[in-house]
Amino acid sequence: MKKSLWLVSALCLGSLVLSVSTVDAAATSATTKAKIKFVDGQGDDKVEPTDPGDKTDPGDKTDPKEPVKPIDPGTSTSGPLKFVYIPDVSFGENNLVKTTGNAYYYAQFSQVNGNTERPNFFEVNDSRGGGKGWTVSLSNNGIFKNADGHEIKANLYMNDLNIRSNSDLEERYYPTVTTRLNETVNGNPYMRIESSSVLATADGTQKQGYGSWTVRFGSTGNGIDQKVDGGKTEKRNPAIALEVLPGMKDTASAYTTDLVWEITDSK
Known part of the structure; x- marks a missing residue:
């Protein structure tokens, strides 16, 4: 009697197990989130100047933006809104071709990575999020002075400014x-x-300015001939012109002037 009861119980259990194994599990899904938040950069990272390219290059807007080493080391600033590179501007050595009236001289092109000519340029980096806007201005008092303290007066002119994004923004x-x-x-x-002549502006109301930007003066494709030392000619950049006013000129040493570059928050 006990044996029969055991068999019946075993058979019932086996039947129950088979019944459970034939039920299909219903498909289910659930959603979670990944999250990241940004804060303004501190601008304490070292950023190398970017190859400014040239607007005459076929791939100017699409070529990779590679770091370069300008022959002129220029100057940089720090902070979340900063100049990565601002140049010295050289008008080279020139023959005194005029002793009366105004004389005109043009800037030497920038050279990068050895002897590759590029338009003169400056570079801005804004690591503040949201496109808060900024303005770049340049000041000059028109007074050039040599090592002996002798002064000449000259007017600095610029044109053909063009901008390139290094951050692939719209x-x-x-x-x-x-x-x-x-x-x-x-x-x-x-x-x-x-005084405070505005060169470039990012409009904060339009969310402009975030990222890395190169502003170029002219193009190497527009170079013009300038008479230089020894009666030779040299290709110069007509986008940066110097109008030297009448007066005594000294050839003993070079004349220099201060170029004051400023970048300000548009607020």
Whole structure:
């Protein structure tokens, strides 16, 4: 009697197990989130200047933005809104071709990675999020002085400013460069650099300015011949012109002047 009861119980259990194993499990899903938040950069990282390219290059807007080493080390600033590179501007050695009236000289092109010519340029980096805007201005007092303290007066002019994004942003986020060319030099329109002359502006109301930007003066494709030392000619950049006013010139040493670059928050 006990044996029969055991068999019945075993068979019932086996039947129950088979019944459970044939039930399909229903498919289910659930969703979770991944999260990241950004804060303004501190600008304490070392950033090398980026190859400014040239607007005449076929791949100017699409070529990779590679770091470069300008022959002129230039100057940089620090902070979340900063200049990565601002240049010295050299007008080279030039023959005194005029002893009366105004004389005009043009800037030497920048050289990077040895002897590769590029347009003169400056570079801005804004690591503050959201496109808060900024303005770049340049000041010059028009006084050049040599090592002996002798002074000459000269007017600095610029034109053909063009901008390149190093951050692959949409064009609606691009800053704008000045188009206010209200002076004429040798028949061409220029802006005269005086006190706080605005070169480029990122509009914070349009979320502009975040990222890395190169502003170029002219193009190597537009170089013009300038008479230099020894009666030779050299290709110069007509986008940066110097109008030297009449007066005594000394050839004993070079004349220099201060270029004061400023970048300010648009707020």
